[in-house]
Every structure is written in structure tokens, then in C-alpha cells.
Amino acid sequence: MRLKRKDILAIEELTKDEIELILSTAESFKEVSEREIKKVPTLRGRTIINLFYEPSTRTRTSFEIAAKRMSADAINISTSSSSVVKGETLKDTARNLEAMNPDCIVLRHPSSGAPEMLARLVRCSVINAGDGSHEHPSQALLDLLTVKERFGRIAGLKIAIAGDIAHSRVARSNIHGFAKLGAEVSIAGPPTMMPSEIEKMGCKMFYKVEDAIRDAHVIMVLRIQLERQKTGLFPTAREYSKLFALDSKKLEHAAKDVVILHPGPINRGIEISSDVADGKYSLILEQVKNGVAVRMALFYLLMGGSRE
Amino acid sequence: MNRLLIKGGRVIDPASGIDGLFDVYAVGGKIAAVKPYEPSAFSLQPNDWTVIDAAGLVICPGFIDMHTHLREPGYEYKETVQTGAMAAAAGGFTSVACMANTNPVNDNASVTRYILKKAQEEGIVNVFPVGAISSGLKGETLAEIGELKEAGCIAISDDGRPIVSSGLMRLALEYAKPFNLPVISHCEDAWLAIDGVMNEGFISTKLGLKGIPNAKEDIMVARDIALAELTGGRLHIAHISTKGAVQLVRNAKQNGLNVTAEVTPHHFTLTDEAVIGYNTNAKMNPPLRTKKDIDAIKTGLQDGTIDAIATDHAPQNSDEKDVEFDKAANGIVGLETALPLSLRLVAEGVMSFNTLIEKLSTNPAKLLGLDSKGSLKVGADADITIVDLNKEWVVDAKELKSKSRNTPFDGWKMKGRVVKTIVSGKVVYEE
Amino acid sequence: MKKKHIMDAKGIERALTRIAHEIIEKNKGVEDIVILGIPTRGVHIARRLSHIFKTIEGAALPVGSVDATLYRDDIGMKEVQPALKRTDIPVPIDNKKVIIVDDVLFTGRTIRAAMNVIIDFGRPANIQLAVLIDRGHRELPIRADYVGKNAPTSMQEKVKVHLKETDGVDEVVVEE
Ligand SMILES: [Zn+2]
Ligand SMILES: [Zn+2]
Numbered sequence: 036m037r038l039k040r041k042d043i044l045a046i047e048e049l050t051k052d053e054i055e056l057i058l059s060t061a062e063s064f065k066e067v068s069e070r071e072i073k074k075v076p077t078l079r080g081r082t083i084i085n086l087f088y089e090p091s092t093r094t095r096t097s098f099e100i101a102a103k104r105m106s107a108d109a110i111n112i113s114t115s116s117s118s119v120v121k122g123e124t125l126k127d128t129a130r131n132l133e134a135m136n137p138d139c140i141v142l143r144h145p146s147s148g149a150p151e152m153l154a155r156l157v158r159c160s161v162i163n164a165g166d167g168s169h170e171h172p173s174q175a176l177l178d179l180l181t182v183k184e185r186f187g188r189i190a191g192l193k194i195a196i197a198g199d200i201a202h203s204r205v206a207r208s209n210i211h212g213f214a215k216l217g218a219e220v221s222i223a224g225p226p227t228m229m230p231s232e233i234e235k236m237g238c239k240m241f242y243k244v245e246d247a248i249r250d251a252h253v254i255m256v257l258r259i260q261l262e263r264q265k266t267g268l269f270p271t272a273r274e275y276s277k278l279f280a281l282d283s284k285k286l287e288h289a290a291k292d293v294v295i296l297h298p299g300p301i302n303r304g305i306e307i308s309s310d311v312a313d314g315k316y317s318l319i320l321e322q323v324k325n326g327v328a329v330r331m332a333l334f335y336l337l338m339g340g341s342r343e
Numbered sequence: 344m345n346r347l348l349i350k351g352g353r354v355i356d357p358a359s360g361i362d363g364l365f366d367v368y369a370v371g372g373k374i375a376a377v378k379p380y381e382p383s384a385f386s387l388q389p390n391d392w393t394v395i396d397a398a399g400l401v402i403c404p405g406f407i408d409m410h411t412h413l414r415e416p417g418y419e420y421k422e423t424v425q426t427g428a429m430a431a432a433a434g435g436f437t438s439v440a441c442m443a444n445t446n447p448v449n450d451n452a453s454v455t456r457y458i459l460k461k462a463q464e465e466g467i468v469n470v471f472p473v474g475a476i477s478s479g480l481k482g483e484t485l486a487e488i489g490e491l492k493e494a495g496c497i498a499i500s501d502d503g504r505p506i507v508s509s510g511l512m513r514l515a516l517e518y519a520k521p522f523n524l525p526v527i528s529h530c531e532d533a534w535l536a537i538d539g540v541m542n543e544g545f546i547s548t549k550l551g552l553k554g555i556p557n558a559k560e561d562i563m564v565a566r567d568i569a570l571a572e573l574t575g576g577r578l579h580i581a582h583i584s585t586k587g588a589v590q591l592v593r594n595a596k597q598n599g600l601n602v603t604a605e606v607t608p609h610h611f612t613l614t615d616e617a618v619i620g621y622n623t624n625a626k627m628n629p630p631l632r633t634k635k636d637i638d639a640i641k642t643g644l645q646d647g648t649i650d651a652i653a654t655d656h657a658p659q660n661s662d663e664k665d666v667e668f669d670k671a672a673n674g675i676v677g678l679e680t681a682l683p684l685s686l687r688l689v690a691e692g693v694m695s696f697n698t699l700i701e702k703l704s705t706n707p708a709k710l711l712g713l714d715s716k717g718s719l720k721v722g723a724d725a726d727i728t729i730v731d732l733n734k735e736w737v738v739d740a741k742e743l744k745s746k747s748r749n750t751p752f753d754g755w756k757m758k759g760r761v762v763k764t765i766v767s768g769k770v771v772y773e774e
Numbered sequence: 775m776k777k778k779h780i781m782d783a784k785g786i787e788r789a790l791t792r793i794a795h796e797i798i799e800k801n802k803g804v805e806d807i808v809i810l811g812i813p814t815r816g817v818h819i820a821r822r823l824s825h826i827f828k829t830i831e832g833a834a835l836p837v838g839s840v841d842a843t844l845y846r847d848d849i850g851m852k853e854v855q856p857a858l859k860r861t862d863i864p865v866p867i868d869n870k871k872v873i874i875v876d877d878v879l880f881t882g883r884t885i886r887a888a889m890n891v892i893i894d895f896g897r898p899a900n901i902q903l904a905v906l907i908d909r910g911h912r913e914l915p916i917r918a919d920y921v922g923k924n925a926p927t928s929m930q931e932k933v934k935v936h937l938k939e940t941d942g943v944d945e946v947v948v949e950e
Contacts, residue, residue: 038855337849
């Protein structure tokens with residue numbers, strides 16, 4: 036089994052076998068990260084550009100560390116710091132970057148579909164590091180790896196995702212990823228945060244968090260963007276936290292060995308209560324480690340072959 | 344004085360109930376006679392007559408597009424009256440009604456006159472300006488509708504945006520009555536799904552794009568119909584796209600209201616699945632809907648709920664389309680693909696070719712009050728489209744006569760093509 | 775396709791026993807020795823050697839694996855990326871005698887890469903190389919300290935080592 040893709044744009048387009056290959060490759064790279072010398076010469080002379088149109092220290096740093104551990108040259112370009120990007124169209128930016136002859140561009144962009152557009156414009160590989168409300172494939176892969184390590188399997192597990200599903204690229208990638216590997220995925224949140232016909236994606240929808248997390252092995256709590264309150268998706272943060280936040284009372288419905296994943300900075304007391312956030316359920320450190328390993332695996336699988 | 348004879352073709356003219364082999368004579372830009380086919384007529388080719396051999400071809404009244412964006416003045420980099428007219432001719436359209444969302448807006452007689460002057464100088468087809476409903480398309484106060492009519496506008500519309508205020512829409516429907524101007528309504532509720540960029544459904548969910556539910560259109564169609572009932576005004580629904588809107592118009596007609604509707608070829612051809620891959624040439628407003636909407640539209644075409652097929656030809660420069668999907672401009676060019684896409688409905692058995700001619704010519708002429716057009720009766724304008732129904736061809740966006748290339752049909756295999764387009768007895772396009 | 779058997783199960787067993795003895799002789803015992811196989815078959819051979827040491831010397835030697843893939847000099851040149859295997863260095867290797875074990879020694883490039891991996895893990899006292907088959911055609915200045923069998927081949931030929939653990943049978947064949 037080999038990966039024969041130019042780009043990693045979405046979990047939706049990956050097969051089960053491809054996902055499993057990425058995960059097993061990532062497991063090998065985890066070992067590299069535990070060595071005294073955490074660096075391998077594999078991608079010496081390769082150039083990786085981290086092109087970030089949205090601030091995201093965590094994801095960008097993770098890609099950067101992954102690139103450096105593989106001896107690639109990593110260049111960071113962000114909208115705030117660079118004139119290359121300011122006021123320039125994505126098409127023109129793509130042309131300019133192409134002239135630098137990169138081997139891979141990692142793109143974070145507020146518009147859904149921007150990585151797909153970039154991939155059509157450049158010869159090099161493109162990795163989607165989060166596009167609009169579409170997908171965030173490397174986040175889902177690191178979540179899959181973390182869960183697989185914890186439970187030894189994905190198939191047959193019950194996964195619950197709670198929060199603003201409509202605006203979440205992490206939710207979409209994880210629904211695809213866990214469903215493809217045979218887990219049972221439930222989602223929960225206020226109806227205003229459930230996108231149209233979401234269940235066709237292969238998940239069950241609940242409005243009550245308690246119902247979605249019943250017997251769940253994994254609960255993923257999405258970060259609530261407080262700005263959304265302005266658009267009226269929920270009345271107040273107070274009401275949201277009362278009805279939808281994951282707290283120890285709701286958590287009683289989940290399986291005994293439940294773990295909690297959180298993809299971003301936590302709004303304590305809003306989507307998750309402090310006692311749960313600080314409890315024994317968190318796998319945050321594993322998620323961070325696995326994030327680097329998954330990204331090394333993606334770099335390796337995209338650039339380790341010639342594709343000619 | 345030009346003299347034209349089109350010989351030996353199958354003449355279809357729903358307005359005069361003709362379908363058969365006839366010879367069409369045009370003199371001085373008017374239809375002079377339509378006589379049963381006479382093989383020996385003019386076999387000597389007298390030199391003051393132009394003779395076109397139309398054997399095996401179909402001759403019909405020139406198509407009339409009720410809904411075109413010619414972009415001039417103001418957006419000449421997208422299209423001009425000249426290039427738009429060339430695209431129209433290539434698509435078999437001998438007349439186009441051009442929308443008012445130019446810059447400056449066609450909300451006063453001088454802009455109307457400017458467009459008409461341009462059309463006279465450079466346009467090879469008839470151009471009929473549509474005036475704005477509201478001054479500056481701002482939706483606040485009525486434009487000088489009476490003067491627009493005097494200057495040559497044949498309808499009014501704020502197309503591109505809805506008339507948000509029900510009060511203003513009521514005034515427009517009332518005020519336009521004595522001028523016999525249809526009020527063409529671009530129906531969308533301004534406050535629902537404000538930032539939507541495609542149809543709301545599973546595809547928008549999967550792509551992570553903001554959705555536009557059918558209700559956005561249905562609400563406005565319902566409101567406008569209620570206002571048409573209130574005012575007795577003349578309402579025409581532009582680019583109908585939803586099942587609900589079709590049903591609303593059907594009910595309105597059954598209730599005897601003076602409400603009509605048009606549909607674009609893309610809205611009965613493509614679904615929101617065309618957006619997959621973030622194809623910005625599948626981005627338009629109203630958005631591409633679903634199969635159940637297409638089915639309802641086809642039924643609406645069949646039972647007469649939908650009166651006309653109009654293109655909503657909306658040229659956009661590649662800089663406005665080669666961008667992220669949510670930033671891309673709406674609309675596609677439609678003049679040159681309207682006929683073959685419509686012919687697919689004939690092939691599917693949705694309607695006869697004769698009915699199609701009604702939707703493309705007879706009815707638009709009636710709706711816009713173009714009395715001398717939309718038929719091949721003696722004395723009518725000699726605007727004629729000659730079609731080869733069996734010609735197979737492939738759409739090549741680069742070959743389009745329009746200044747813009749924004750079509751989702753690039754590379755599509757088509758059957759049926761315009762062979763000649765004749766305006767006032769003169770051939771303005773030849774394949 | 776012509777197929778030539780050059781070693782059977784007995785032959786492999788004899789060769790490994792001899793290599794084990796040579797290792798003991800050269801290192802004056804088995805103290806401080808770490809055996810690292812190159813996946814996949816090198817690891818199995820390493821385990822067999824360890825087993826032989828146990829029967830001869832009564833002591834089990836640390837056995838690990840060293841995957842040289844990430845250090846290969848042809849990454850990105852092959853059509854598809856080579857599959858990653860496990861690297862598992864069981865003990866600190868500083869000042870240890872590391873014996874790299876592989877099934878076939880050919881160009882020497884894999885051994886070069888494996889040595890780089892090992893050196894990234896520490897500073898062994900020395901690194902030695904044991905192979906079941908040496909088929910010649912070296913492209914780097916590398917030679918084996920312990921060889922089961924020298925098998926001169928042409929470049930067109932393929933040397934295949936089959937082991938019970940992976941292939942169900944112990945044999946070495948040359949295919950053309
Ligand atoms: Zn419109
Ligand atoms: Zn329009």
C-alpha cells in the first residue's frame with residue numbers, strides 16, 4: 036500500500052486504506068520524535084512553505100517542527116507578516132510561490148476550497164491545514180491516531196462530537212475519518228449549529244449532549260467561537276454552557292473509560308467545565324505529540340516518492 | 344431595400360400556428376410572405392434577392408432573451424453591447440433585454456439612450472433596455488419610470504438585488520401600470536442566509552460553504568404575488584429556481600393574477616452537485632438547486648406556469664472567477680448555450696420543439712410587449728433564427744463570442760446549433 | 775524466469791552457526807554486543823543469531839531493528855515512497871559493539887544509511903556487519919565482517935532470501 040496523491044486536501048477523499056497507511060507511518064515517526072537526535076535526513080534539500088492566512092500558532096508550529104525533524108527547509112508566510120500575501124490574490128500568490136520551487140505548501144485559509152484551488156495552480160504538493168468550514172485533515176488524523184493508541188482500535192468505538200458542527204472543519208474531517216474506520220459517530224449541539232443534511236455524512240444527530248455521549252468512548256468538544264453569539268446562533272454564553280457544555284454530570288452518561296479530545300484553545304466554563312477539562316480524561320499531550328508525527332508522515336508520504 | 348428568401352426549411356411559428364415546409368420571403372426587414380415550399384422558386388437566383396437554402400433546417404422566429412446583462416456602461420471589461428450582441432446572435436437571439444445594473448445604473452433616460460445609441464452603432468441584434476425600479480438600485484425611491492419608458496425601456500427591474508421594502512415594491516407595481524411595463528423581480532429575502540454562496544443542502548454541508556435555502560426565494564415570490572394581487576400590477580418573476588416558487592406562480596396564475604415567470608437553462612440543467620470541486624462557474628444567484636427543483640421546473644415549463652426561457656447571461660471577468668469560491672462573482676454566460684441546453688428538454692420529452700419556440704420567442708415578445716416580434720406573420724419584423732437540430736458540437740469556452748468565458752458547460756457535447764441568425768432581414772450570424 | 779537454489783535450510787543454519795562462532799572469536803566473547811537487524815529479514819536473521827548465541831554462550835544478546843528508510847539516498851527518486859519499518863534500539867549503544875545484520879549485501883547503500891541511523895542514536899565502540907549473502911557489486915567502500923556465502927551474480931539477477939518467519943521456507947534463490 037502506497038500513497039499516490041499529490042495533495043492532502045480532505046479526509047473525505049481518502050480511502051480507509053490510505054488513512055490506515057498514514058496512521059501506521061505516523062506511528063513510525065513517533066519513534067523518531069523520541070530519539071536523542073530527533074532529526075532524520077529524509078527530506079534534506081526539500082522546501083516546505085507554511086502559508087497561513089489565519090493565525091494558528093499550534094497548527095503552524097506542529098507543521099514546522101515536523102518539517103524540521105525531517106531536515107526540510109520550512110518557510111513560514113503569514114498574512115500578517117508578509118507583503119507577498121497582502122492584497123494579492125491567491126492565484127498570484129500561488130504563482131509567486133511556485134517560482135520559489137517549493138516541494139510542498141501547507142495552506143491554512145478562511146475560505147472553504149482554497150487548498151483545492153491552490154492545488155490546481157501549483158505543481159508541488161498541497162496540504163490543507165484547515166480551510167473555512169470545510170476540512171482540517173491533519174487534525175482528524177492526529178485525533179484518529181490518539182484514539183487508536185488509547186483503545187487499540189477505531190472500529191466499533193462510539194465517538195461523540197459536541198458543539199458548533201456547522202462552522203467546524205474539525206468536525207467534518209473527524210466525522211469522515213472515524214466513520215471510514217468503522218466507528219459510530221454521534222454529534223450534538225443546538226439545532227442552529229447543525230448544518231443541513233449532516234446525517235448523510237454518516238453520523239447520528241442529537242440536540243442533547245447527554246444523548247450523543249451515551250456510552251461514548253471518545254468525546255470531542257469543539258471550541259465555541261464567542262463571536263457567533265452576535266449572529267444569534269445561541270442566545271447567551273451562559274445559556275450555552277448550561278445546556279450544552281460538557282460537565283461532570285453529563286459525563287456520567289459516557290463509557291467508564293471515556294477520553295476527551297479538544298482541538299483548540301479551551302473556553303473554560305463555556306463548552307467544557309473546568310473540572311472536566313482538568314480531569315483525567317484529557318489526551319492533550321498525546322494529541323500534540325501525534326500531531327507532529329502525523330504531519331511528518333504526510334510530508335514523507337507526499338514527498339518520499341517521485342510521482343513521475 | 345433588402346430582399347431575402349429562405350427556401351425549403353421546416354418553418355415553425357407557434358404565433359401563426361405554422362409547422363411545415365415553407366418558403367419565407369422578407370422584404371425591407373419585414374416578413375413579406377410565407378408560402379408553401381416551391382422547389383422551383385427563384386431557381387435562377389435573381390440578383391436583387393438573397394436566397395438561403397434551408398433544406399433540412401428549421402426556421403423559427405428569432406429568439407428573444409428577456410434577461411441579459413450586457414455590462415455596458417461601466418463594466419466593458421466583462422462585456423460590451425457589441426460583444427454581447429455578437430454572443431446573442433451566435434446563440435440565435437435576435438433581441439435581448441438588458442438589465443439595469445450597469446454603472447451608471449440605467450435609472451434615467453440618458454443612460455437608456457446611451458445604450459440604445461451603442462446598440463444602433465455596434466449591436467448586431469435588437470437591444471431593449473430594462474430600466475431600474477429604484478433610483479441607483481438602492482431600493483429607496485422609484486426611478487423615473489415614465490421617462491425610462493419614453494426613452495425606450497420595455498420593463499423595469501432592480502435585478503441583481505431584491506426590492507427589500509414591500510412598500511417600494513407595491514409602489515413600483517402600481518406606478519408601472521399605466522406604462523404597461525412589467526416589473527421583473529429578482530426574488531430573494533434579504534435577511535435570510537445573508538452570506539450564503541450556494542444551495543443549502545448536503546453538498547453545501549460537505550463543502551463547508553454557506554447555504555442558501557429555497558425559502559430565501561419562496562418568501563419573496565410569495566410576497567411579490569401578494570403585492571401583485573393587491574395592486575393588480577404586472578409581475579414577472581426572474582430566474583425561478585425552486586419547487587416552491589413554481590408552485591406559488593402556478594397558484595397565482597390559477598387565481599387569475601397577472602404573474603409570469605422565466606427560468607434559465609442552467610437552472611433546469613445543473614444541480615448543486617456542479618459546485619463540487621469549488622467550481623466558481625457553478626456559482627450564481629439564485630444558486631443551482633436540486634433534482635426535485637429541476638423536476639418541478641420541468642413540470643412548470645410543461646403546464647405553462649413558466650412562460651419563458653431566459654439566459655440571465657452574466658459575463659464575469661476571469662479575475663472575478665479565478666478566486667476562492669466564497670469570493671467569486673455570481674453568474675455565467677448563457678446566450679450561446681441556451682438553445683442546445685433547451686433542446687435537451689425536447690429530447691427528454693419535456694416539451695415539443697414548438698413549445699420551446701414559444702418559450703424562447705413567442706412568449707417573451709408578448710411579455711415585453713414587442714408586438715412586431717416573436718412571430719413570422721406577414722408584416723412582422725424579419726428576425727429569424729435558422730437551426731440545425733441534428734448538428735453535434737462541443738462547447739469550447741475559448742471560442743465564445745462573449746467577452747467573458749465563465750461557463751460551466753465548457754467541453755459539453757451538444758446537439759442542435761444555430762446556423763444563421765437574421766435580424767431585420769439581414770444575416771448577422773453564420774455558423 | 776530461471777531460478778537457481780544456492781542455499782537450503784541446512785545451509786542457512788550452518789552459515790549462521792559459523793557466523794556466530796566468528797563473532798565470538800573476533801570479539802573474544804559476546805560482552806557488550808548489540809545485534810541490530812535491518813527489516814524485514816535482517817531482523818529475523820538477527821534473532822536467529824541471538825538464539826544461537828544463547829545456546830553457545832548461555833546468554834541472550836539484545837536484539838533490535840534499524841530501519842534505514844529515512845536515511846536512504848534515493849528518497850523522492852523512486853515512483854512511490856518506500857514503506858517505513860520499525861526502528862527499535864533496545865539498549866543505549868554508547869561504547870557497545872553493534873553488529874548490523876542483513877540478508878543480502880549488494881551496493882552497500884542500505885548499510886551506509888543504517889550506520890547513519892545508529893550513529894544518531896549514540897557512539898558505539900565499533901560497528902560490524904554480518905550478512906547471509908554477499909552478492910558483490912558494491913557502490914560504496916563497505917565490506918562485511920561476517921559472510922554466510924559469497925554469491926557472485928550479474929546485475930540482472932535477483933538474489934532472494936526466503937525465511938520461515940516471512941516466507942514459510944528457508945532457502946536462497948537466484949532469479950534471472
Ligand atoms: Zn437576478
Ligand atoms: Zn440577472
